Amino acid sequence: MAAFPLPPGSVIGILGGGQLGRMLAQAAARLGFDAAILEREHDAPAGRVAARVIEGAYDDPDALARLAEVAGVVTYEFENVPAASVERLVSLGAEVAPGPRALAVAQDRFEEKTFLNANGAPTVAFAAANTPDEAIAAVTSIGAPALMKTRREGYDGKGQRWVEHAADAARIFAGLGSVPVIVEAPAEFVRELSVIAARGRDGSTAVYPLAENHHEQGILRRSLAPAHASPALTEQAERIARRVLQGLEYVGVIGIELFELKDGRLLVNEIAPRVHNTGHWTQDGCEVDQFEQHIRAVAGWPLGPTAATARVEMLNLLGDEVDGWKKFASEAETRIHLYGKREAKPGRKMGHVNKVKPLR
Structure with a gap:
C-alpha cells in the first residue's frame, strides 16, 4: 500500500x-x-x-x-x-481514487438521485421502473411530460427519451431496451450551470467558480465561466458540492451539473466522479486547473487555489470542426486543446478551445 x-x-x-x-x-x-x-x-x-x-x-x-x-x-x-x-x-x-462508493452511485441514476436527496442536494422528482407496467405507473405518478432514462450507461443525450403521455411509457420503455429506467419530472430551469469541486485525502475541499453551459442535442457546445452569479447562488452551489463530496468520502475532482430555477434555487441534474467537460475552462482561466487538481488530490498533495484569473468561453470542437485549427491558432485570445484522435466523426469530441478575456 x-x-x-x-x-x-x-x-x-x-x-x-x-x-x-x-x-x-x-x-x-x-x-x-x-x-x-x-x-x-x-x-x-x-x-x-x-x-x-x-x-x-x-x-x-x-x-x-x-x-x-x-x-x-x-x-x-x-x-x-x-x-x-x-x-x-x-x-x-x-x-x-475516487473510491468504489462514488463509482457505484454515479453508475446508477436512481441510486445517484437517492444519494443526492439523502445528502441535502435537491433534485427533480423521480421514480424507478423495471417493467412496462411500472414505467406507466411511474409516468402517471410523476406526471407527463417526463424524461425516461436508462438507469445505467448513456451519455451526451443517449439512453433517454421524453414521454409526452403516460400511454406511451411502455413503448418508450421497450425502445430503451426494456432495461431498468428512471423517470424524472421536467425542470423548469432558466439556465444550466455546473460546479467543479475537489476533496483531498485530508478532507479539505476546493470549489471552482460556476460555469454556465449550453447544450445542443444533448452534447455540450460551450461553457462560459466564471458565470455571472449572485453571492447567494454561489454559496448555494458550494454548499451542494461540499455535501456531495463529504457524503461520498470523496478523493479527487468531481463535476456536478445544476439547473437554476426561476426562484433562484439550484437542483442537481447529475454528478460525474471525474474531471469534467464543463471544467475545461479552468485550463486557461484558473490558477490551478481541474486536471492538476485531480492529480494533487489522488496523490495526497495539498489542493491548489481555484480562483479565476480570466473569463473564458470554452467551445467543444465536434467532428470536422477540428479542421479549423489554423483559424484558431491565428487568434491571440484563443488557446487550443486538441485530443489527437485519428478520425473525426460527426458529433465526436476532437478538441476544445478556450477563448480568454480579462476578468471584469
Missing part, C-alpha cells in the same frame, strides 16, 4: 485512454509523476503522452494486476469503468 503524499517520480495509474486520460497524464507529468494508462486501443490519445501503456480490456485480470503492481494510486477518466475492475484492483492492494 502506497504512503501518501506520493513523491514525484511515482506512477499514477489511469483507467481509460481518451481525452480526459490524456489531459490527466499531461498534468501528472507537469508535477513530476509518470502516468500508466490501461486502455484497449494501443493508439489511444492518452497513451501517446503517457510514460507507459498497459494494453488490455478494463476487466482483463492480467492487465489490472500489472497496473496495480506499478501504480502508487489508480484513478479513472470515465464513470463506466466496470465496478468489478475497481474491486479487483483494491483486492490486489491498489489504492483507487
Whole structure:
C-alpha cells in the first residue's frame, strides 16, 4: 500500500485512454509523476503522452494486476469503468481514487438521485421502473411530460427519451431496451450551470467558480465561466458540492451539473466522479486547473487555489470542426486543446478551445 503524499517520480495509474486520460497524464507529468494508462486501443490519445501503456480490456485480470503492481494510486477518466475492475484492483492492494462508493452511485441514476436527496442536494422528482407496467405507473405518478432514462450507461443525450403521455411509457420503455429506467419530472430551469469541486485525502475541499453551459442535442457546445452569479447562488452551489463530496468520502475532482430555477434555487441534474467537460475552462482561466487538481488530490498533495484569473468561453470542437485549427491558432485570445484522435466523426469530441478575456 502506497504512503501518501506520493513523491514525484511515482506512477499514477489511469483507467481509460481518451481525452480526459490524456489531459490527466499531461498534468501528472507537469508535477513530476509518470502516468500508466490501461486502455484497449494501443493508439489511444492518452497513451501517446503517457510514460507507459498497459494494453488490455478494463476487466482483463492480467492487465489490472500489472497496473496495480506499478501504480502508487489508480484513478479513472470515465464513470463506466466496470465496478468489478475497481474491486479487483483494491483486492490486489491498489489504492483507487475516487473510491468504489462514488463509482457505484454515479453508475446508477436512481441510486445517484437517492444519494443526492439523502445528502441535502435537491433534485427533480423521480421514480424507478423495471417493467412496462411500472414505467406507466411511474409516468402517471410523476406526471407527463417526463424524461425516461436508462438507469445505467448513456451519455451526451443517449439512453433517454421524453414521454409526452403516460400511454406511451411502455413503448418508450421497450425502445430503451426494456432495461431498468428512471423517470424524472421536467425542470423548469432558466439556465444550466455546473460546479467543479475537489476533496483531498485530508478532507479539505476546493470549489471552482460556476460555469454556465449550453447544450445542443444533448452534447455540450460551450461553457462560459466564471458565470455571472449572485453571492447567494454561489454559496448555494458550494454548499451542494461540499455535501456531495463529504457524503461520498470523496478523493479527487468531481463535476456536478445544476439547473437554476426561476426562484433562484439550484437542483442537481447529475454528478460525474471525474474531471469534467464543463471544467475545461479552468485550463486557461484558473490558477490551478481541474486536471492538476485531480492529480494533487489522488496523490495526497495539498489542493491548489481555484480562483479565476480570466473569463473564458470554452467551445467543444465536434467532428470536422477540428479542421479549423489554423483559424484558431491565428487568434491571440484563443488557446487550443486538441485530443489527437485519428478520425473525426460527426458529433465526436476532437478538441476544445478556450477563448480568454480579462476578468471584469
